[in-house]
Amino acid sequence: MLENFNFRIIWEYMPFFLEGLRNTFLISIVSLVLALLVGISACACRLSQWRLLRGAATIYIESIRSTPLLVQIYFFYFGLPTLGLRIPEIQTGILALMLNSGAYIAEIVRAGIVSVSAGQIEAGIASGLNYFQRMRFIILPQALGVTVPPLLGQAIVLFKDSALLSMIAVAELTRSGQVLSSERFMPSEAFLTVAFFYLCIYFFLKSLADWSQKKLIFREAY
């Protein structure tokens, strides 16, 4: 079986793969940073006292979480231009990944904030700290401890999800595999190489997640 495996062709296409890898990296990082901003803002809205903000955030989060990412990508890519908004593929891809991950991140951050026990908040209230001081000194530092590992998990998901952008012809990693596969008809070489690169990214992020888990989680006080 392996005698048919053509390593030479992989080597030949290596620059092409590396360019795909670079694009996957750039798209994912940019999407992730933007998704964090969107997610934290959406979370703040969801926990807000104003019903309008809360409602808007809930609609955003639930509609993203209830629909497939591929459908969202198709909507932005094929749907937006018919509504008169024309943006290039890469930006469309980043927009879709940002909004998609943003919704999940909003829920992760919210879970972190809600996980801080009522007793902690009462202790802060009882000692005369105001709302912002309690947030800054008591709630957020503890929420961060339980939030970082699942956030890195979401980053891994986002990296892998960026493969779906190949469906709208963004020249990322999976797309380079598709090109090799169709130009030379060597799908096993193409997609094993692609998978290998995803694996590398995964292990990098996973070790970061494991390290942060050890570093950041605090044991309860009793």
Add this chain to the structure above:
Amino acid sequence: MIKFEGVHKWFGKLHVLNDINLHVTSGEVVVICGPSGSGKSTLIRCVNRLEKFQKGKLWVDDVPLHDHGVNLTQLRAEISFVFQQFHLYPHMTALQNVILAPVNVRKMNKAEAADLGRETLTRVDMADKFDSYPAQLSGGQQQRVAIARGLAMSPKIMLFDEPTSALDPEMIGEVLDVMVQLADEGMTMCVVTHEMGFARQVAHRVIFMDEGELVETGQPDSFFDNPQTERAAQFISKILTH
């Protein structure tokens, strides 16, 4: 210092505080006991407005808590509260726990606050644990840090909500010792507890609550040895037989 006048509170239909009248003077140590669910915790939680009440009047340090627009943050800075479950901040060291409020509420500068914090922790016999995190401390040590956290605000009143109920028996003594010391120094204290020894030693008054009512009040010795009401007698016989 603390004056309840006909205070009522309901949780939905449950009448948790029923016509409470109580006057605690400055420097007085009051022990509140009673069966679980009798409203003792709710009573002291009203004093720093962790709980609201629906009817009646309550003055704390001459501030009328029944009025709207009371500056609660300012009031709470003068009242320290010690919880049954300690509620230390797990991501901060003992010293950081103690100085958080002095720095941010009293606006003390950090170096000054750190001195105060070390001094206060020394008072509760935790001089060797400044930089320990709560998870590294035993229950008794955590509760003493929690008391130091309250003390560091130089409060006018200290409220204790079953401070020894979550502790292993061998640690109860070290926490009570600290509280006895505070009482001797003249702190105004309201303590929800069933520790009779502590009550006899330092309490000026024992208050017995049942079903939201303030049933009986008396000197510790006469209350425990010779209760006036049937309900108090029953309660005392129950805590004595175990």
